[in-house]
Amino acid sequence: MRITDVLRTIRANKRFLISGHIDPEADAVGSQLVLANLLKRLKKDVLIVNEDSPPGSCNFLPNVKSVKLFKDIKRKNFKQPDCAIVVDSPVLSRIGKVRDLISDDVTIINIDHHISNERYGDINWVDLKASSVGEMMFELFKKFRISLKRDEAILIYSAISIDTGSFRYSNTTARTHRIASELIKYRLDTDGIFEQLFELKSYPATRLLGATLSTLKKSKDGRVVWIWLTRKMLKRVGAKFDDTENFINFAKAVKGIKVAVFFKEADEKGRIQVSLRGKRGYNVNKVAAKFGGGGHAPAAGCVIKGNPKEVEKKVLRAIFQII
Structure with missing residues (x-):
């Protein structure tokens, strides 16, 4: 399926659940956060729920505290989403216990770049040429014709950076560098992002x-x-x-x-x-x-x-x- 199917499904629904794989890193977390921003700017209701908390290296990401943990969700107060968007997870079981929050009648959008993706969604946008889901989020903003804000640029740049090993791995392409060059125009502290993601340890x-x-x-x-x-x-x-x-x-x-x-x-x-x-x-x-x-x-x-x-x-x- 194509990105146009994702756009159509997002436009057609109101309440969204966003989740990603267990033991997440900056691509999963950054992509979830920037996707939530996009949906909110489209006047949608959004909740991010993961089984595991973001790693300490992601604490600097804008709005990271909005990520909820499955163990903290009170089921009696939980409202079923119209649509669940799963990012950076090649198999649905990799979202862990969050799977229990998605009933059979909920539309699942699967957004991923892994070669092992099982196409488990009702809508499957799987781009094997993308270095990261962050790269795909950049394209999603473009397709919706919504201009990025600085915080959103930080989230996408961080997502791409972690999955490319700070643009060193073989999955780094010319497109990756073109997107990075666009993001850097938002006055990003690229040295600080690298330090947070790859260097600083308690x-x-x-x-x-x-x-x-x-x-x-x-x-x-x-x-x-x-x-x-x-x-x-x-x-x-x-x-x-x-x-x-x-x-x-x-x-x-x-x-x-x-x-x-x-x-x-x-x-x-x-x-x-x-x-x-x-x-x-x-x-x-x-x-x-x-x-x-x-x-x-x-x-x-x-x-x-x-x-x-x-x-x-x-x-x-x-x-x-x-x-």
């Missing part, structure tokens, strides 16, 4: 990085490395689960490796979040797909329930089937 988060990297292991052939985060480590240093954003990039930086994996014990016992990164030519999305997850060829993730040692064995076995 003292507990920095200690957690050290503890996580101390678990680094390498396969016998040197092509795969992996690290672990446990609940005990979080408790010991006083850090939060979302403090681990970008930790996997340190594992990926090991010279000579082809695939990096980050195993994280989630809050729920027996639930392991798995983040995968692959060097050029190594499609880790195939690994994530085996466990019900998804993403892109160079970056993907999934959630697996089970004993940590068994989960590690299963994932590593799947990796060696593709490399």
